[in-house]
């Protein structure tokens with residue numbers, strides 16, 4: 154039987170690309186995001202009966218529960234939805250901005266897992282958390298986003314030891330040409346070291362590269378991957 158994969162943030166960017174690769178491999182998708190874009194609708198039309206779209210907010214427990222309820226067997230989840238605004242240094246960022254980033258990038262992930270764990274345990278399922286290298290190094294102006302991703306990586310390590318029946322992996326998709334990267338160039342550059350922002354923009358890759366990597370991890374990685382934090386270009390990802 155085709156596995157069912159629940160993905161958050163499939164309306165655009167990396168989530169949309171991953172959804173396309175997962176569908177092409179014959180899996181079914183439940184997609185949760187606030188916007189139903191023409192691109193997501195087109196994928197749903199291309200794979201009739203394989204896509205269930207839930208228009209909802211990842212931070213809202215009711216919306217998350219509705220999406221989880223659609224799965225007979227929850228074989229895998231890709232927790233991709235995230236935000237990177239506002240930018241700012243520790244000295245300048247409003248505390249509510251820090252909280253807003255953690256609300257989506259960390260607390261919504263914990264809430265999702267609490268709601269999904271019974272089904273994930275039953276399916277001996279897989280969790281792929283979309284992280285970022287911004288959680289590994291200090292980068293001026295994007296510290297709140299980076300801290301949320303560093304915490305996400307720790308959540309991954311904790312989940313691996315607490316839930317041995319589940320395979321959990323944290324994944325850095327690379328610097329990717331998406332709306333999030335545009336926002337960094339447009340709104341983050343003033344808060345960042347502009348040379349760092351320009352270097353990141355110059356190194357952007359297409360979303361199909363991490364999209365393929367996410368498909369590999371979600372559908373092909375073994376239980377021995379649990380607890381790992383992997384970059385998009387790691388042979389452990391690309392060779393699957």
Ligand SMILES: NC(=O)c1ccc[n+]([C@@H]2O[C@H](COP(=O)([O-])OP(=O)(O)OC[C@H]3O[C@@H](n4cnc5c(N)ncnc54)[C@H](OP(=O)(O)O)[C@@H]3O)[C@@H](O)[C@H]2O)c1
Pocket residue numbers: 161162163164165166167168185186187188189209210211212232233234235236257283284285286325326327328329330331332333334
């Ligand atoms: N792009 C990069 O260079 C880069 C680098 C490292 C890591 N990442 C990570 O990769 C992942 C995807 O990033 P991206 O670049 O594809 O970002 P993006 O283009 O901004 O897309 C973000 C996705 O998340 C969804 N989303 C955001 N808030 C949501 C909420 N409250 N509820 C439901 N869905 C929500 C958006 O859908 P709606 O707006 O329709 O809800 C959208 O589908 C993120 O975890 C990001 O941190 C990206």
